[in-house]
Amino acid sequence: MDPVSANIKHFGASCLGLSALFVVSSAAAQTPQTSVAPPPAPLVAEPAPAVLSAPPTSVEDGSQAPDGAEKKPRQFGAMFDLGVPDGTTLSFVYRPISIARVHAGLGYNGVSPGLRLGGEYLPLGWGPSIGMAYGHYFEGDANGIAGMFGKPGDDASKLLENVGYSYFALRAGWEFGGDRFTFFTRAGMTWMSTTIHELDAVIAPEENGNTTVKIAKDPELNAFVPTLQLGMIVQL
Numbered sequence: 507m508d509p510v511s512a513n514i515k516h517f518g519a520s521c522l523g524l525s526a527l528f529v530v531s532s533a534a535a536q537t538p539q540t541s542v543a544p545p546p547a548p549l550v551a552e553p554a555p556a557v558l559s560a561p562p563t564s565v566e567d568g569s570q571a572p573d574g575a576e577k578k579p580r581q582f583g584a585m586f587d588l589g590v591p592d593g594t595t596l597s598f599v600y601r602p603i604s605i606a607r608v609h610a611g612l613g614y615n616g617v618s619p620g621l622r623l624g625g626e627y628l629p630l631g632w633g634p635s636i637g638m639a640y641g642h643y644f645e646g647d648a649n650g651i652a653g654m655f656g657k658p659g660d661d662a663s664k665l666l667e668n669v670g671y672s673y674f675a676l677r678a679g680w681e682f683g684g685d686r687f688t689f690f691t692r693a694g695m696t697w698m699s700t701t702i703h704e705l706d707a708v709i710a711p712e713e714n715g716n717t718t719v720k721i722a723k724d725p726e727l728n729a730f731v732p733t734l735q736l737g738m739i740v741q742l
Contacts, residue, residue: 580741587737618646645670
């Protein structure tokens with residue numbers, strides 16, 4: 507083989523080798539890289555357990571309310587008291603709020619029955635109290651009461667046959683006790699009004715006198731007198 511042909515042959519072999527190397531390099535470059543696994547799905551948070559609220563607790567019975575709620579007073583009760591000029595009185599009591607109370611009752615003063623309406627204001631809900639009351643006793647024969655202190659004369663006896671009065675009392679006092687029982691003492695002033703009957707029998711002129719006394723209308727006597735009251739309340 508001549509030198510030219512040999513050189514051409516070597517040159518062709520070199521070109522063929524370079525082509526094969528280029529093809530292998532291109533194939534390696536086009537090989538896909540290893541795929542990366544997708545990130546795991548986020549964990550779903552578990553729902554929080556439901557919190558059941560406690561049912562409301564009634565405090566109508568006077569028990570302590572939950573969570574420091576204000577204690578509700580017992581609204582109904584009965585009151586028994588004695589005093590001057592109230593006599594002895596049994597009343598129905600209604601207490602709509604802790605600082606106020608109203609009552610209505612029947613009384614007896616040893617002579618006749620009577621009625622009374624009243625109420626108290628308690629600024630602290632207990633302890634000090636300010637009250638007022640209006641009462642009326644129907645007319646009755648007071649000779650029995652007067653006889654306990656001595657027999658009245660004939661003239662005085664006529665005056666005592668029909669004794670009744672109305673009164674309006676303003677009192678201040680103090681209350682103590684628990685939720686069920688309350689004791690109290692009060693004092694103050696009372697305005698009283700009464701009608702005097704048969705007064706002409708007392709002021710009749712002496713025998714053989716020339717003066718005649720006639721009272722066309724029975725007079726009324728009004729006066730301010732001290733008042734005192736003691737009693738207890740039972741809350742239902």
